[in-house]
Amino acid sequence: MRFEGKAALVTGGGGGIGSAIALRLAEEGAAVGVLDRRGEAAADVAVRVEAAGGRALALAAEITDPDSVAAALTQMTDAIGAPDVLVNNAAWAVKGDLESTALADWQAELQIDLDGQFVCAKAVLPGMVACGAGAIVNIGSVNGLVALGNPAYSAAKAGLLSFTRSLAVEYGPKGVRTNMVSPGTVETDIETWRIRREKNPQIFDQLARWYPVGRVGQPEDIAAAVAFVAADEAGFVNGANLVVDGGLTAGLPVMIEELILE
Ligand SMILES: NC(=O)c1ccc[n+]([C@@H]2O[C@H](COP(=O)([O-])OP(=O)(O)OC[C@H]3O[C@@H](n4cnc5c(N)ncnc54)[C@H](O)[C@@H]3O)[C@@H](O)[C@H]2O)c1
Numbered sequence: 001m002r003f004e005g006k007a008a009l010v011t012g013g014g015g016g017i018g019s020a021i022a023l024r025l026a027e028e029g030a031a032v033g034v035l036d037r038r039g040e041a042a043a044d045v046a047v048r049v050e051a052a053g054g055r056a057l058a059l060a061a062e063i064t065d066p067d068s069v070a071a072a073l074t075q076m077t078d079a080i081g082a083p084d085v086l087v088n089n090a091a092w093a094v095k096g097d098l099e100s101t102a103l104a105d106w107q108a109e110l111q112i113d114l115d116g117q118f119v120c121a122k123a124v125l126p127g128m129v130a131c132g133a134g135a136i137v138n139i140g141s142v143n144g145l146v147a148l149g150n151p152a153y154s155a156a157k158a159g160l161l162s163f164t165r166s167l168a169v170e171y172g173p174k175g176v177r178t179n180m181v182s183p184g185t186v187e188t189d190i191e192t193w194r195i196r197r198e199k200n201p202q203i204f205d206q207l208a209r210w211y212p213v214g215r216v217g218q219p220e221d222i223a224a225a226v227a228f229v230a231a232d233e234a235g236f237v238n239g240a241n242l243v244v245d246g247g248l249t250a251g252l253p254v255m256i257e258e259l260i261l262e
Helices: 016-027 039-051 066-079 103-131 151-174 191-199 203-210 219-230 253-259
Strands: 007-011 031-036 055-060 085-088 134-139 176-183 241-244
Touching (some): 007 016, 007 103, 016 039, 016 055, 016 085, 134 151, 134 219, 203 253
Parallel strands (some): 031 055, 176 241
């Protein structure tokens, strides 16, 4: 019950990883604001949280719109309290390579995957600073660390790591810790995976050979890491990037197989 008496705002809470984060934080005592531009998905997750014995409020909002985020924050503060924890989890990716990425695509992905996180952080920071405490968790990606396709999304995630560090250094002295959790492949219906799975239903099984742990990730793997960095016991963890990728970026297992010829 590391979040007893606390409130947590999870953006993209209606999606695969966001819903697992909402369920996990609620299971550990947090009242959770489930924010998503798909209001119905947010409402479904809030119902699931409550069915599991937790407390949740669905918030239909668009993270790139400061007015929409401010209205959601007011609604949350009135109903379940101001956020002690913000999980900047909402994101979107669609363009697979640079050749197919037009300027408008590049800008649209950066707007959702980087500007939106700035908007949400700016919205919650005054309240956290007034309390002298808070935790922000930005959900990054291995795409922000190495080139794996989706160039606009990847640039946004790399930018989000820099933003994480800026927040950690500027707001650490005010009691607000900021960290990043960077997942590898996680089985969800995010648009990129939905499109790839339509083309190749076996994609997750095939990708498993790149993962030293022998599998791709599940949303709950990411939720556990988020709960760790957001909790008070991680009080000395600030500005970190916790890579949760089963060892994907630790090495090149497929190349090692080719190297070991004896
Ligand atoms: N699934 C993966 O393999 C994977 C890997 C690395 C990182 N991630 C990251 O994990 C996070 C969650 O991804 P997911 O796989 O659960 O995706 P998802 O598509 O299942 O969930 C994302 C949610 O964010 C919401 N959303 C998108 N844009 C929004 C906006 N502008 N305003 C409000 N809500 C918005 C969507 O409606 C959706 O419910 C993202 O930050 C993603 O980049 C995912």
